[in-house]
Amino acid sequence: xxxxxxxxxxxxxxxxxxxxxxxxxxxxxxxxxxxxxxxxxxxxxxxxxxxxxxxxxxxxxxxxxxxxxxxxxxxxxxxxxxxxxxxxxxxxxxxxxxxxxxxxxxxxxxxxxxxxxxxxxxxxxxxxxxxxxxxxxxxxxxxxxxxxxxxxxxxxxxxxxxxxxxxxxxxxxxxxxxxxxxxxxxxxxxxxxxxxxxxxxxxxxxxxxxxxxxxxxxxxxxxxxxxxxxxxxxxxxxxxxxxxxxxxxxxxxxxxxxxxxxxxxxxxxxxxxxxxxxxxxxxxxxxxxxxxxxxxxxxxxxxxxxxxxxxxxxxxxxxxx
Ligand code: CP
Numbered sequence: 001x002x003x004x005x006x007x008x009x010x011x012x013x014x015x016x017x018x019x020x021x022x023x024x025x026x027x028x029x030x031x032x033x034x035x036x037x038x039x040x041x042x043x044x045x046x047x048x049x050x051x052x053x054x055x056x057x058x059x060x061x062x063x064x065x066x067x068x069x070x071x072x073x074x075x076x077x078x079x080x081x082x083x084x085x086x087x088x089x090x091x092x093x094x095x096x097x098x099x100x101x102x103x104x105x106x107x108x109x110x111x112x113x114x115x116x117x118x119x120x121x122x123x124x125x126x127x128x129x130x131x132x133x134x135x136x137x138x139x140x141x142x143x144x145x146x147x148x149x150x151x152x153x154x155x156x157x158x159x160x161x162x163x164x165x166x167x168x169x170x171x172x173x174x175x176x177x178x179x180x181x182x183x184x185x186x187x188x189x190x191x192x193x194x195x196x197x198x199x200x201x202x203x204x205x206x207x208x209x210x211x212x213x214x215x216x217x218x219x220x221x222x223x224x225x226x227x228x229x230x231x232x233x234x235x236x237x238x239x240x241x242x243x244x245x246x247x248x249x250x251x252x253x254x255x256x257x258x259x260x261x262x263x264x265x266x267x268x269x270x271x272x273x274x275x276x277x278x279x280x281x282x283x284x285x286x287x288x289x290x291x292x293x294x295x296x297x298x299x300x301x302x303x304x305x306x307x308x309x310x311x312x313x314x315x316x317x318x319x320x321x
Pocket of ligand 1: 059060061062063064136142145279280281
C-alpha cells in the first residue's frame, strides 16, 4: 500500500484527510474504474479466503449494502451486526474496545464500523489487529462517502481542479460534509460556497482546516446567491438525530432569505453543466431535493450512490488484495 492510505502506520480508513487527491485520481479512482467492469461481469474471486465484519451501531441503507455487495463481488466472506446498539452486547454495557477485541479473535481480516459518537472508528482502530474502515462516526466523518462523492465529481467533469462547489444544508452536523470539505480543500483552485441557516454553519474546527489548506470559501444562507456560479451543488438533510438545544428543527428550512432546498428558481439559475449531489437519505419532511426534480439531468444522486459500490470494491481490493 502507498503511504496516503495509512492511518497511524496501518491501512485503516478513518479520516478523508489521510488521502492525497493525486493518489485518489491516479490510483483509487483508476481501480474503481476497473471495478465497474468487474461488477458488470458478476465479480471475481480476488478476495477469496478473506473475511469482513460490518459492525453498525447506526442505521444504513447505502453504506452497509454497498460494502456487503463489494465484498461479495470480490469473493470475500461477510458477517455483520447491523443494529449493534440493540442486538450486540453493547446493550449489556460491553465497550466498543472489547467488541473489537472479540472480533479480532474470530479471524476477520477487516472491520467496517459505523458508530454513533465522534472518534468511534479511531478507537476501534487503536485496539484492532486488523484494518478498520470508518463508515461514519457520529457527526465526525464519513470518509468513504467523501471518496465516492469526489469520484462522482471526477467522473463527470474529468477533472477536480478549479471547480466551484456549494456545500448546502446542515453543515454543522453532517459528517459527509466534514469529510468532503477536508478533501476538496486540498485540491488546487477549488472554491467553496458554504450555504446554511446561520446556526447550522460549518464548525470552527473544519473551517480552520480549510483556512490552513488555503482553500477559498464564503458563507451565505441563500443558495440563490451562488447558484449561477457553481459546478456542484452538494445538498444535505437536517440531521434530526443529532440536534442540540441550539439547533432545533424550527430553525431549519427555507424562510425569508434562507434557502437550502432545490426549487424551480434555483434550477433556473444553475449552469447547464452543473451537477446536484446528495449523500442520501433525503428528507421527506424538509424536501431539500424534491423527487419531482429527479428527471433533471443535473441530478446525479443515484449514479453517486452506485459509485459507492465501485469505490468500496476498490478500497477493499487495495487493503486486502
Ligand atoms: N450516505 C449514507 O451514508 O447513506 P446510509 O446512511 O444509508 O449508509
